Amino acid sequence: MGLVFCWLNFCTSLCMLYTTISIVKSQYEHRQLLRGQQAFKEVDTRWQGVAGTLSHILHKTISSGSETNKGSSDKDVSNTGPIILVPSKPHIVFIVADDLGYNDVGYHGKRMGSIADTPAIDALAYSGVRLENYYVQPRCTPTRASLLTGRYPIRLGLQVGNIDVGDSTCLPLDETTLSEKLRDLGYATHAVGKWHLGFSRPACLPTRRGFESFIGILMGHATHIDQTRANINALFTNESAEWSYSNESNHIYSSELYTQHAVNIITNHNSSQPLFLYLSHQAPHSPMEALRKYQTGYMLEHPDIWNAMAKKRISSLRRDYLGLVKSLDDSVHTVTETLKDAGIWNNTVLVFTSDNGGRGSGAGNNWPLRGRKGALFEGGIKAVGLVNSPLLPTRVVGTIQNGLMHVSDWFPTLVEGVAGGKTRDGRLPLDGMNLWPTISKGSLSPRSEILHNIKTQTPSTKERKSKRESWEYLRKDCITV
Known part of the structure; x- marks a missing residue:
């Protein structure tokens, strides 16, 4: 003994x-x-x-x-729990909402009058860092192009509008993407959801731009119910059309489909390798198709301030839109819980952002900002944004970051600040700046201005924020018009 x-x-x-x-x-x-x-x-x-x-x-x-004490005890003591191997670089989960209004999240609505119900997004905001001086581009394609390249859309020829079906253009092939940089740093890279950066030839596809896998739609939008456009299947897996959900009996709602695949990626991921998951939802973009289970909380005639002039009763359009927002919030909850269940949440940096402002007229509430998607007013370019991670110091948890930030800043922020890589390596010069010290330490933002566009003609007085010859600037000290 x-x-x-x-x-x-x-x-x-x-x-x-x-x-x-x-x-x-x-x-x-x-x-x-x-x-x-x-x-x-x-x-x-x-x-x-x-x-x-x-x-x-x-x-x-x-x-x-x-061996020495074999037979001295009747108890079999063994470790039956999973072994989680922690990589030296954090996992990165980047979630994009499509056409989400500035006032269509609960943590904004509580002080601005919206009834949007987003408990999962709110929880991440209140326990993370809220980006309240964060700007994007006024449309889908320019924002996504700037996000994945770290460069202003004017350098890419994508500053005017969206890439549409039949367009021969795509994200320039000489650009290095965020996914390529992270892949080179050892990350497993996966894209789920909306692409909208061109698909005119194979070289334009996500799997040729740094992602190991892709499932989603390549164009700007499709139906939420069965992922079709003009009654033609719009869903792709990697580089081939995906027909698994084409039969009516197999239809699955877009938010649920993308969430399901995101969960599978996280669950089956080798935890010893850093993960980059780009989850780009179509919700709450049109068409306004919301399942009844997501509309339940909005079926009564709740007052809803979606017009700056007066209170109005909730319309069927607004109810459908809020249902889409609810499906988005449920997805955020499911993905976050899956990261925890997989044992990798404590080494994960999660980013949530919208690609532009809401469309207005019920399908997007940007109050108190002026304007809507497509415009250079604040309502079109000031976006919902937050960062949440157990890796954040406690002193910044639950804080509001008012440092100026642009969507192009995510490239160097994630590559340099989070993954510890380099961006100044002879590639095309970046417009984005590394704001990880600003987010994680509360340091002053290095950015003082944002170039949203350059037009060949003089912009209208109503549309510009400030003007220096033909340059449209959003300056740090500008007053919102």
Whole structure:
């Protein structure tokens, strides 16, 4: 019995030592992530060596002790829990909403009069960092192009409008995308949902632009019920049409379809490799097709301020739109819970953003901002945005970040700030800036102005924010018109 007791004490001491080293290593990695020091790799290798040696000693000791004391206990003590291998780089989950109004999230609506019910998005906002001086482009294609390249749309020839069916253009092939950079840094890269960056030839497709897999629609929109456009199937998997959901009996709602595939990607992901999941929803973009289960909370005649001049009763159009928003919020909840269930949430950075403002007239509430999707007024370009991550320091959790930010900033922010990579490597120059110190530490934003567009003709007085010759600027000190 004495030998057994001593052996148990020895194993307990080793376990405590191993746990202590693991905690110290985790804290050290966290600090190094925020500092962005390149020396992390060398230190990480040393810590992994120490942890690996201790793990080996502990395994050998327990194995030896088990043989020595075989039969001395009737209990079978074993570790039945999953082993989660933590990569040195954080996982990145980037969720894009389509045509989401500035006032169509609960955490904005509570002080501005909207009845949008978004508990999952609100929870992430209140426990993360809310970006309240964050701007995008006024339409779908320009915003997505700027997001994936870190460059202004004027450099890409995509600043005017959206790429439509039959257009021969696409995101320029000489551009390096965010997914390509993260893939080169060791990330598994997956795209789910709406592409809208061109599909006129194979080289334009998501799987040729840095994503290992893709399922979704390549064009701007399709029906939510069966993913068709003009009664033609619009759903693709990788580079082929996806027919699995074409029969009426197999139809699945778009938000649920994309959520299902996002869940499968997370669940089947090798946790030792960093993950980049680009989940680009079509909701709440038209057509206004909402399942009744998502409309339930809006069936009564609730007052809803979607017009700056007066209160109006909720319309059927508004109810359908809010139903689409609800399906989006349910997706955010499901994806977040799946990350936790998979054991990778604690090493994940999640971003939620809209691609532009709401359409207005019930299908999007941008109050108190003037304008709507397609316009350079605030209502078209000031977007909902937030970052949530257990890796954020407690001092910034639950805060509002008022530093100026543009959608092009996500490229260097994620590549340099989060993944620890380089963007100044001889490729085309970026317009985006690394705002990870601003988000994670509350530092001042390095950005003081945003170039939204350059037009060949002089812009109208009503449309411009400020003007310097033919340049349209949004300046940090501008007053909203």
